[in-house]
Each structure stands twice: as structure tokens, then as C-alpha cells.
Amino acid sequence: MINLKEKIAEVLQKELNFTEEFRISINEMQSMIEIPKDPKMGDYAFPCFGLSKQMKKAPQIIAQELKDRILEKQRNDIIEHIDVVGGYLNFVINKSIIINEVINEYEKNNDMFGSSNEGSGQNIIIDYSSPNIAKEFHIGHLRSTVIGGALYNIYKYLGYNCIGINHLGDWGTQFGKLIEGYKRWGTEYNIEKSPVEELTKIYVRISNACKEDEKILEQCRNNFKKLEDGDSYCLELWEKFRGLSIQEFEEIYKMLGIKFDSYNGEAFYINKMDEIVNMLENSGKLIQSEGAKIIDLEDKGMAPFMAIKSNGSTTYGTRDLAAILFRAKNYDYDKLLYVVSYEQILHFKQVFEVAKLLDMNEKYKNNLFHIPFGMVLLKTGKMSTREGNVIKLKDILDESIKRAYKVIEEKNSELENKEEIAKKIGIGAIIFNDLYNNRIKDEIFDWDIMLNFTGETGPYVQYTYVRTKAILEKAGYIPTAKNVNYEKICDELSIEIIKFLYSFNETVKNAAEKNEPSIISRYLINLAQAFSSFYNENRIIGEDKETQDSRLYITEMVGSVLKNGLKLLGIEVPEKM
Ligand code: ARG
Secondary structure, X not given: OOOHHHHHHHHHHHHHOOOHHHOOOHHHHHHHOEOOOOHHHOOEEEEOHHHHHHHOOOHHHHHHHHHHHHHHHOOOOOEEEEEEEOOEEEEEEOHHHHHHHHHHHHHHHHHHOOOOXXXXXXXXXXXXXXXEOOOOOOHHHHHHHHHXXXXXXXXXXXXXXXXXXXXXXXXXXXXXXXXHHHHHHHHHOOOOOOHHHHHHHHHHHHHHHHHHOHHHHHHHHHHHHHHXXXXXXXXXXXXXXXXXXXXXXXXXXXXXXXXXXXXXXXXXXHHHHHHHHHHHHHOOOEEEEOOEEEEOOHHHOOOOEEEEOOOOOEOHHHHHHHHHHHHHHHHOOOEEEEEOOHHHHHHHHHHHHHHOOOOOOHHHHHOEEEEOOOOEEEOOEEOOOOOOOOOOHHHHHHHHHHHHHHHHHHHHOOOXXXXXXXXXXXXXXXXXXXXXXXOOOOEEEOHHHHOOOOOOOHHHHHHHHHHHHHHHHHHOOOOOHHHOOHHHHOOHHHHHHHHHHHOHXXXXXXXXXXXXXXXXXXXXXXXXXXXXXXXXXXXXXXXXHHHHHHHHHHHHHHHHHHHHHHHHHOOOOOOOO
């Protein structure tokens, strides 16, 4: 598709680059162009306020002069007309050009409409989900999983090569405790059946025992030491706990449609520590402090980074550094994203700062990004383990499916495959709710809101998709682009939809640039709402053949973009509901 914003930028650039000090690149120019909130103001707007000082003229005058010059010298088919409003220069694009672009692109590329290959040849690693072994997969990990999964799809749609890594929390002193607890009471717990739950019970019991008896704590520490030294009994148990936990996590991933390219977690780096420690030593910044080895970050305004503890064990942070090194060598990444709660902001700041000290290509050091997100709040407050009101994720997903099933029963009990459909709606509702607001905001978890079929929800978008399918089915055919008469798409609501469709690619790009899937969720709600108005105001079937074909074609395109957009978020659509 032609990039209309770029075309406008070119036109403006030609008029503005009249003196040396006024060299503005096309990219800069593009970033100065805005899309007016009110479509009546035009398709693009160029604010002249910023130029006022340099040009020593009022913004309105600059806008007026630009308009006159463009009309005089650069008349083209793309711009229908130009208006000066306040200090803005507003552009209205020729509608048939937009219609033509959208329809041709759709005809060529329908399944991948809005995709591009701007990322081709670039490797992006996304580190997401990353739960801790033998600990409950909680709703915070769900956010990481869902946001990370969406980013994976979004970047892929833009042609990037994505590598999804589940950096499991599968190492740490807690394993010393688990091994001790299992040794003592393993037979009392059926860890094969529900591993995470049973292991958690063992963990709580042994932790309490440790508090009462210093000797037990000593034994736990010993176990961890043995594990680190490669003791076969301890390793065997560790592997068992790990394997069973992963199996359980995978059930959730399957429900959510999430896949990883690697499950290399913290433990994977244990035998790769010497190299990273050597590099830290070589940096000359590693200092001894009370038996531990740390890196002072005071000049950066941060607490010191703990590299090696006084008992010789490595830390979460050092393992992250080893992972950076390994990922650089093995994946040659152009970007490495960590989708992890905002509670770890300091951790990543420290890790990224220390990574700068390593003897490694600049590219790897400068392209580490923490993608933080907010908490999930119940209507009644924070979900936390300590207060005992933590909700198991599997139960939440099951509950959502159950509730969706009930709604289907009420609305359309005749439907075939109700269970299948309830799964798509129930899970889709949870994912959409998770991705609807700006990720950094805390999310409110409220069943009534997220399963509402008419609100700003996943089910509403799915429902709109299903409606497009029903219309096409009723018509009994899907017209081709050749049947579309552009004259029949002139009404405001049709044009609004065409413009939405035109902006899909830009929306996906924007979501990638800001690592913000909510940009896509919001787009989908707007598109679905625009379609509902279109549908209410226009007879799709039953007008003259040309009008019907044109409207059916719009319907088909909207359905396809809703489906693709949801797919980017990791949500499937039912064909009926
Ligand atoms: N396992 C950690 C947690 O649950 C998250 C790990 C994130 N990834 C990383 N490379 N540090 O808090």
C-alpha cells in the first residue's frame, strides 16, 4: 500500500527545505504529522506552531503560505483539499485513492492484510512468562505470558524473526528446602497428580520446620550446595520437580495457545558461570564486600549489584547476565525484550548497567529492554500469596469457560459445539481483558466486565466477527474486488471503515514500536463499533447488486481484519456464537 503519510511528508518537505537550516528528513517530517482526533478535520494535520519561532511568523500565516504554495506547485491526485484551521494545515485525502489501496491490498494479501516485512533479517528475543518451578503459576505470570505472546505475534507479522524464551525460575536455594522436605515426607504427597500444589505444601511445611529448628535449615542449605556441586540424588529430584511443574504449566500454555522456542531457564546457565564471572573480573569493577562479590552502582544512583554471594552461590542477576551472553552468541539478537512485572524495574536497570561493562558487541548492550506491566487487582484489592487470596490460574480459565458456556446457553442454546465455542470465548475474554489497557496500568479483574458481549471486550469483537460471517452466509457469496464499485462506498460510515482498514498496518507497527498490544485491542474495538454503525445504518443485502457487492466486500474485509487482529493478540474466533 502507498504510505499516505509519507506522501504528505514529501509534499511538505519540498516546501520547507528552502534553507540550509531547514533540512528535515522524511522520517522527522512524518513524525510531525498528526492524525486529527475528529475525522471531520481531515485525514492528516500538520501543526505549524513549532516553526513559528524559527520562521518569525504566526503559525496561521505559515499554514496559509504552505497551502498556497502546495496548491500552486504541487497539485496531485492524492490530496483532495487542504484547509487552514488555526495553526494547522489539514489534509483531506482523495477517497478513491484510499479505497483503491485498501481493496487492492486486500485482494492480493487477504490472510496477511496489514502485515509487512520491515523486520526482515532482524532477530528479536522475547523473554516471557518465566514462572518459578514448584510455585504456583499466578495471575502476574499470566500477564507476562499474554503480553509476551502478543508481542511475539505482532513482531512476526512485521517480518521479524522472533525467538520466544521461557526463562524458568528453576534454580535457587528453595530447591535445597524442597529436597529436604521431599526426603522427609515425599510419600505423603501425590506430586505426580498435582505437582505444583503438592510441592507448595511440602515447601510451606519444610519452611516452617526450618523456622523452628536451625539444624533443618542447615540441612536444606547443604542440599542446595550438593545440588550445585552436581550430586546425583539431588539432581534427580530437582529434575523430577522441574519436569512435573513444566508439564503442569504446559496445560495452561495449551489453553492459551502459547508456544516457546526455548525453555532454557536459570539452571541452564549454572555451568556457564565461569565465563561471565571472568568477564566481570576483567572489567575491573568487581569488588569484594564482606565475602561477597559486588559491583558498585552508586554513581548510577542504584544499589550495588550482587554478583556472587558470600557462600559462593551465583544470583538471579548473574544468571541473567550469563543468559545475555549466551543469547548474543546463539541468536545474534537485534533486540532482547523482557516482559516482566514492574516490580523488577530495579533488577533490570542493574543488569543492563552491568551488561555495559562486559566485553561484548555494542549492539547487544544497547538493545536490552524491560517491558514492565502493572498488577492484577481483584475488585476487592491486591491478589497476593501472603494474604491467602491468590487465585489459581487454571481455575480462573476454567471458570471463565464455564461462565461463557452459560451465556451461550442463554443466548443460543441450539448452537453446535458449544463447548468448543465456550473455550474460545472464555479464554478470549481473559486475554482481551489483560491486553485492553495500557500495560503499565494495574488491571482490574472483574467477571461482569470482561464477559460482557456488548462492552469493550473480547467477546464483543468475536461477536462482531461472527456477525460478518452470518451476513456473508446469508448472501451466499463473497464478491471479488472487481465487483466493487467505488461510487457505492461514498457514504461516511463506509469511508470511516475503509480508513480504519487502511490504518491497520500502521496500528500494528505502532504497537510494536511501543511494545503495547493494547494499541491493537483498542483498534479492534473501534473497528467493531464502526462496523456496528455501518450495519445499523446501511442495508447490506437487498439493495441494487453493485451496492450489495460493495457492502459485502467491506463486510468481508472487516471480518478478516477482526480475525487477524485478534489472532495477533492470541485470541481465536468462533465461526458462530
Ligand atoms: N522467574 C521470575 C519471576 O517469576 C521472572 C523471570 C524473568 N526473566 C528474566 N530473564 N529475569 O519473577
